Amino acid sequence: MIFQIKQRRWLYISLSILSLCLLVIIIPARASLQVPTTSTLNVSISQPNNWLEQGRNLYQSGRFTEAVTAWQTAAQQYHTQGDRLNEALSLSYLSLAQQELNQWQAGQQSIEQSLKLLQTGKPSADAILWAQALNTQASLQLHTGKAETALESWQQAEKFYEQAGDKMGSLGSQINQAQALQTLGFYRRSKQQLEVLTQKLQGMPDNEIKVSGLRSLALALEMIGDSGNSQQILEQSLAIASKIAAKPQLSSILISLGQTAVDLQDPNAAFDYFEQAQLLATNPGDQLQARLAQFKLFLDYDKPELATPLAPQLLQQLRELPPSHISLYAAINFVGILTLNRQSNPDQIVPLKDLAQLMAVTVKSAQQIKDAQSEAYALHQWAKLYRRTQQISEAQELAQKSLDIARQLQANDIIAQSAWQVGQLYKQQGDRSKAITVYTEAVNALKALRGDLVAINPDIQFSFRSSVEPVYRELVDLLLENQPSQAELIQARELIEALQIAELDNFFREACLDRTQQIDQVDPTATILYPIILPDRFTVILSKAGQPLRSYVTHKSQAEIEQTLDNFLTALNPVSDSKDRDRFSQQIYNWLIRPAEADQAFIDTKTLVFVLDGRLRNIPIAALYDGKQYLIEKYAVALSPGLQLMATRSLNQNHLSAIVGGISEARAGFSALPAVESEIKQISKAIPSSELLNQQFTSQALAERVKSSSASIVHLATHGQFSSRLEDTFLLTWDGQMNVKELSELLKNRGSDPSKAIELLVLSACDTAAGDDRAVLGLAGLAVKSGARSTIATLWPVKDQVAAILMTRFYNQLRQPKITKAEALRQAQISLIRQTDFHDPFFWSGFVLIGNWI
Numbered sequence: 001m002i003f004q005i006k007q008r009r010w011l012y013i014s015l016s017i018l019s020l021c022l023l024v025i026i027i028p029a030r031a032s033l034q035v036p037t038t039s040t041l042n043v044s045i046s047q048p049n050n051w052l053e054q055g056r057n058l059y060q061s062g063r064f065t066e067a068v069t070a071w072q073t074a075a076q077q078y079h080t081q082g083d084r085l086n087e088a089l090s091l092s093y094l095s096l097a098q099q100e101l102n103q104w105q106a107g108q109q110s111i112e113q114s115l116k117l118l119q120t121g122k123p124s125a126d127a128i129l130w131a132q133a134l135n136t137q138a139s140l141q142l143h144t145g146k147a148e149t150a151l152e153s154w155q156q157a158e159k160f161y162e163q164a165g166d167k168m169g170s171l172g173s174q175i176n177q178a179q180a181l182q183t184l185g186f187y188r189r190s191k192q193q194l195e196v197l198t199q200k201l202q203g204m205p206d207n208e209i210k211v212s213g214l215r216s217l218a219l220a221l222e223m224i225g226d227s228g229n230s231q232q233i234l235e236q237s238l239a240i241a242s243k244i245a246a247k248p249q250l251s252s253i254l255i256s257l258g259q260t261a262v263d264l265q266d267p268n269a270a271f272d273y274f275e276q277a278q279l280l281a282t283n284p285g286d287q288l289q290a291r292l293a294q295f296k297l298f299l300d301y302d303k304p305e306l307a308t309p310l311a312p313q314l315l316q317q318l319r320e321l322p323p324s325h326i327s328l329y330a331a332i333n334f335v336g337i338l339t340l341n342r343q344s345n346p347d348q349i350v351p352l353k354d355l356a357q358l359m360a361v362t363v364k365s366a367q368q369i370k371d372a373q374s375e376a377y378a379l380h381q382w383a384k385l386y387r388r389t390q391q392i393s394e395a396q397e398l399a400q401k402s403l404d405i406a407r408q409l410q411a412n413d414i415i416a417q418s419a420w421q422v423g424q425l426y427k428q429q430g431d432r433s434k435a436i437t438v439y440t441e442a443v444n445a446l447k448a449l450r451g452d453l454v455a456i457n458p459d460i461q462f463s464f465r466s467s468v469e470p471v472y473r474e475l476v477d478l479l480l481e482n483q484p485s486q487a488e489l490i491q492a493r494e495l496i497e498a499l500q501i502a503e504l505d506n507f508f509r510e511a512c513l514d515r516t517q518q519i520d521q522v523d524p525t526a527t528i529l530y531p532i533i534l535p536d537r538f539t540v541i542l543s544k545a546g547q548p549l550r551s552y553v554t555h556k557s558q559a560e561i562e563q564t565l566d567n568f569l570t571a572l573n574p575v576s577d578s579k580d581r582d583r584f585s586q587q588i589y590n591w592l593i594r595p596a597e598a599d600q601a602f603i604d605t606k607t608l609v610f611v612l613d614g615r616l617r618n619i620p621i622a623a624l625y626d627g628k629q630y631l632i633e634k635y636a637v638a639l640s641p642g643l644q645l646m647a648t649r650s651l652n653q654n655h656l657s658a659i660v661g662g663i664s665e666a667r668a669g670f671s672a673l674p675a676v677e678s679e680i681k682q683i684s685k686a687i688p689s690s691e692l693l694n695q696q697f698t699s700q701a702l703a704e705r706v707k708s709s710s711a712s713i714v715h716l717a718t719h720g721q722f723s724s725r726l727e728d729t730f731l732l733t734w735d736g737q738m739n740v741k742e743l744s745e746l747l748k749n750r751g752s753d754p755s756k757a758i759e760l761l762v763l764s765a766c767d768t769a770a771g772d773d774r775a776v777l778g779l780a781g782l783a784v785k786s787g788a789r790s791t792i793a794t795l796w797p798v799k800d801q802v803a804a805i806l807m808t809r810f811y812n813q814l815r816q817p818k819i820t821k822a823e824a825l826r827q828a829q830i831s832l833i834r835q836t837d838f839h840d841p842f843f844w845s846g847f848v849l850i851g852n853w854i
Contacts, residue, residue, distance in 0.1 A: 002271055002306070051077065059097055061285070062326030065370050067097040085129060088117040092133040095140065097772055100325070101373070104144055111137045123160070130158035138176065147183040154180060168209040171197065175216050188703075188742050194221060198233065210247050211241045215256060222260060226739075227727055231260045251277040251286040258293055262725075267301050288317055288330055296337045304349060311350045318358060323365035328374035331362045335381045339388070340466055346388075356385045376405040376414045376597035384423055396425045403438075416445035420471045432478060439475040440491075446471060447498060472499040477534050480551065489549040493541050496530050496611060500642035500780075507726060507781045513646070523854060525606040528640075529815055531592055533561055533614045538591050542601055552595035564588060565615045572623070574842045581841070585625040593624060593631065594733055605637040607822050607853055616777040618768070620795060620845035622829060629843065631830050636822035638853035641780040651759055651854070653817055655712065659705050660684060661692035662717030662765075663734060670719040670732055675800035679717050679807055685809035687713070698735045699746070707749045712759040714747065714788070717803070722778035722793075728769055731776035740778060744785040754819070760821065761788035764807055767797045783850040790821050790851040802843045806832055822853035 055070035071094040078087035086773060091114035098107035114133045123130055138153035154177045161169035174197055181190035197217055204210045214237035221230040234257045241249045258273035274297065293316055298307035316332055321327040335355050338346040346352060359382035366375035379402035383694035386395035399421040406414035419442035426435035446468060476495050479488040523545065530541040536560055538554040568584035570576065608631070610621055621639070622632035631637060660683050664676040680691055691707055692701055697718070708716065720731040730737040738746070750756040761783075768775035776795065783791035792810075794803070806828050813824035825847065832844040 002268055002303070004312040005598055022490065044368055050092075052086065052492070054264065055090075055093060059093070059100075061324055062329075063324040064097045064100040065325070068094060068101070071097060082118050084120060085126060088114045088126075088131055088133065091117070092129070095136050099136075099140055099143060104140070107140050111140060126167075127160045127164040128166060131157045131164060131166065131173075135158065135169070135173060135176070138180075142176075142183065145608070147180050151177055151180040151184070164523045167204070168212060171200070171209075171213045172216065174219050175213075179220055182741075186476045186745060188745050189228070191742065206244055207248050208241075208244070208249065211237050211244070211246050211253075214240070215249070215253055218260075219256060219426040222256075222263070227260055227263045231257065231264065234260060242675055247280065251281040253292065254280065254702055255286065255290050258290070258297075262293075262297065263594070265360045267297055270297055284317070284321065285326060285558065288314075288321070291317070292330060292333060292337070293336075293519075299337060308349050315350060315354060315358065319361070323369050324369055325369075325374065328362055328366055328369075328371060328378065332374065332377050332381055335359060335385070339381065339384050352385055352389060356382060359385065372405055373411060373414065376402045376409070376411065376418065379405070380414065380418050380421060381799060387421075387425070392425060392428065396422070399425060412445040412448045416442050416449065416471065417467065419445065419469075420474075424474070427474070427478065431769055432481070436475065436478050439471065439478065442471050443475060443498065446502065468502060469499065472496075472502070473534075476532060480532070480534070480539050480553075484551060485758070486548055489541055491550055492532075493530055493543065493549065496532060496541075496613065500611065503777060504641065504781050504784060507724070507819050508785065523607070523668060525604060526609055526853070527596075527602055527605045528609045528611065529592070529596075531610045531613055531616055533558055533616070540592060540596065542596055544601070544605070550596070550599070550601060552599070554591045554595070556591070561591070562615050565619055569619055572620070572842050572845070574840050578840075582625050582627075585623060586627055586840075588619070589624040589626050589631070592621075593626070602635070604808075605635060607638060608822065609638045609640055609853060611642060613641050615773055617780070618773065620794065620841065620848070622826075622848075623841035623845035630827055630833070630845075632845070633833070636820065636826040636853065637849070638822045639848055639850045641784055641850065651821060653815055653819070656687045656815065657701075657709075657711040658683060658687055658689040658713035658715050659692070659709055659711045660689045660706075660715045660717075661697045663694055663697055663703055663719070665694055665734060666721075667734065668732060668736065673719070673800045675804045676717040676765070679764065679800070679804035681803060683715060683811055686808065686815065689715075695734055697733055699733045699738050699742070700735075702733065703746045703749055705747060706758075710756070713762065714758050714760070715764070715807070717764045717800075717807075720763055721769055722766060722775050723769035724772050724774035724777045724781070725769075726778075726784070728772075729782065731766070733764070740782050740785070744782060746786070747786040747788060758788040759790065761791045762807070763793040764803045765797065765800060766793050768795055780850065788851070790849060790853070792821075792825065792847060792849050795846040795848060798843060799838075801836050802832070805836065805838070806844060806847060820854050822849055825849050 032538075036064075051070050051074035055067045055074060056223065058064075058067035058070055070849070071090050075087050075090035075094060077082075078090055091110045091541075095107040096109035098104075098110060111133065115137065116124055118130055118133060134153050134157035138150040138157060141147075141150035141153060154173045158170050158173035158177070161167075161173055174193065178190040178197070179191045181193065194217060197213075201210055201213050201217065204213075214233050217525065218230045218233040218237065221227075221233065234253055237522045238250070238257065240246075241253055254273045254277035258270045258277065261267070261270035261273060271294060274290045274294040278294070281287035281290060291310065295307055295310050295314060298304070298310070316330045318334060321330070335358065338349060346355065359378050362378040363375055363382065366372070366378055370841055383395045383398035383402065386392075386398060399418055403418035403422055404416065406418050419438045419677065423435045423439040423442060426432075426438060472495050476492050479492040526545075528543040530540045530543070532541070535558050536555065538556055540552045542550045542552070564584055564587055568581065568588060571581035571584055602608070608621075610616075612621075619640075622630065624631040626634075660680050662673070662676040662680055663670075663767045664673050666672040677693065680689075680693060683689055684691060690705060690711065692705060708821045716731065718732050721728060723729045726740065729740040731743055732738075747758055747761065766779075768779070779791075779793050779795075785795075809831050810824055810828040813819060813827045814821070816824070827846045829847065833839045838844065
């Protein structure tokens with residue numbers, strides 16, 4: 001085995017995963033083009049055919065700018081000849097190439113012109129052309145944020161493909177429809193549609209259409225986080241491709257299998273797939289892609305001794321490839337893999353001068369084929385290399401050129417990276433004012449990315465943890481230097497809010513969270529705290545209705561702060577020494593709460609609301625200790641993933657009702673929770689409830705109950721896990737695991753009427769993934785995405801008997817007039833501290849309220 005230690009790695013995630021959907025773009029084979037027949041093919045007719053074919057070849061090889069020129073020429077010449085059908089086809093193709101280059105307005109004009117030409121003929125006679133044009137139009141609609149319209153266009157395209165007898169086109173349209181459903185948040189519908197497609201494909205004879213269809217389906221499943229099923233379907237596709245000797249398909253499938261294995265954290269399998277892909281590749285592009293993937297795998301898993309001999313081969317291959325969109329990005333990706341990897345020094349693998357020379361050639365090649373995007377990215381990578389060698393003025397010049405091109409293109413993906421780079425260089429030179437200005441531009445570009453759904457090449461590595469999160473944090477650090485002004489405090493707070501949103505977008509792999517009103521002004525008895533861990537200090541921004549923002553600083557290194565947080569979490573185990581627990585707890589209390597208390601900032605405060613940062617999210621804030629009392633004994637406590645993500649409304653105690661479900665028996669490898677039965681009965685006594693226990697608690701039954709019931713509370717007492725990985729965040733039902741996307745769609749199953757939204761979602765037996773320091777991200781994601789105004793969950797598995805007692809007392813409190821959800825939970829926790837044997841924080845502090853505390 002090459003990779004003996006399978007440790008958790010934060011693998012780079014391209015921004016395409018944050019914002020894009022996998023689309024099946026179908027360019028028909030030459031034989032299916034509707035070319036008019038004529039007895040004599042003179043030059044004027046054959047020439048546009050040549051341009052059409054040449055454009056197809058250029059597009060397939062990734063030379064999109066040249067494909068645009070070819071198809072523009074073809075369209076003009078067909079127009080001159082009065083050949084309406086081929087002019088429409090050329091324009092449809094032209095729109096696809098323009099979309100690849102982010103030329104959205106030009107792409108819109110081309111496809112509108114294509115459809116206008118088709119409308120002058122008979123749809124039944126031109127079915128394949130209508131299908132192709134509608135497929136192109138839907139792609140454009142999805143990329144410009146019109147998912148609902150795109151879904152309708154693909155449904156129409158499917159009908160025309162069926163009419164034309166094009167099975168591959170029909171299947172591709174259906175896969176694209178499933179992707180549009182995901183963009184609209186209908187994950188369960190999307191999954192059902194994909195499962196139906198799988199059945200259709202299984203019934204088809206073994207041929208290249210089936211191979212392509214299965215691979216496309218697998219990639220769509222991978223995008224929604226279903227890596228396991230994706231892998232199985234890719235293996236089927238590979239088996240069929242091998243059986244029918246579809247050699248051109250084999251390497252592509254093997255590369256996809258390798259990427260899935262990487263996602264499943266099986267580097268040995270990934271290596272084998274990439275190795276096979278290289279051996280079987282029938283074109284230099286696939287061979288290069290497989291080698292690059294293997295090279296990155298070696299570096300990600302700290303195997304520089306394996307990456308080093310591969311590097312010269314890659315470098316030579318990149319130098320020899322003719323310029324194209326694909327070859328330029330491959331060169332940029334190669335340099336990016338080396339500069340992003342923190343495990344090794346790039347200069348020990350490839351001399352930096354060789355990398356700089358490669359980027360210089362890449363910039364010239366990009367200028368030669370007029371690919372401005374590639375030029376901007378190459379300049380950005382080239383600047384990084386100069387910065388490594390402390391050639392600051394040269395780095396500044398290249399980074400500024402990259403930023404200037406990005407601004408001209410209005411390409412937010414490049415602006416974000418290049419502006420960040422320019423900002424870092426200003427900061428390095430001590431120019432704080434200019435640094436703040438350019439950093440702000442970078443952050444604004446990152447915010448714009450989530451809504452624009454811009455097309456970003458997946459080969460450009462754009463990791464959230466290495467390329468997005470630091471931009472926000474470094475700007476916050478700059479703003480909070482010395483004595484920040486009120487304006488700087490406001491901007492820093494907004495950045496922390498925006499970072500929370502960006503993290504959750506990244507978790508769900510889509511821009512899926514809509515901001516609502518800022519609610520820190522609606523509860524005069526609440527104080528909002530934003531604790532921020534910076535490299536050399538711990539800063540708390542404090543916000544209270546009607547008052548200016550305040551900030552408090554404790555000068556401690558990030559390493560010391562995080563170590564104390566880890567120590568506290570470890571000491572919460574009941575077998576640990578309570579003196580250690582109290583000591584660590586009090587230390588955190590002194591950083592987070594004490595300065596504001598000494599400043600009398602909490603006068604008239606009943607609830608403390610925390611927008612937590614980094615590892616602070618893993619600790620139970622309610623258990624912080626001042627030396628005499630726990631924090632929960634003084635204030636109600638709530639957590640928020642960002643106040644702008646929440647909607648306000650107080651609970652109506654007179655109309656409480658619940659859907660209560662759970663599993664008490666051992667199921668699917670999970671242990672029994674015998675007290676769940678008692679918990680469900682006790683809750684049903686406290687408030688009117690509809691029960692689903694054990695065999696009754698299926699995903700379908702829960703979905704139907706949520707849809708048909710007007711209950712304001714959904715209480716689920718079953719195993720579940722929260723993780724920073726979408727794939728590992730789930731809830732257990734009797735019929736299997738329900739992932740977070742499916743669960744969130746199910747809970748929103750009452751339509752768009754805000755008055756019918758679930759007021760409170762309770763998950764009383766869930767756990768956070770072991771060894772995952774960002775696992776609470778999954779909990780925050782579910783809390784926001786479910787549409788429930790408030791969520792109560794546990795940070796770790798608590799004895800089910802304790803959960804039953806605490807939950808029963810919580811609901812009894814919740815029935816009291818004018819009580820907030822946060823205060824009801826506080827009273828239940830205090831009762832455990834003072835009235836039971838479960839007074840240790842381990843038993844009660846893991847229960848947290850996220851969202852609307854009122």
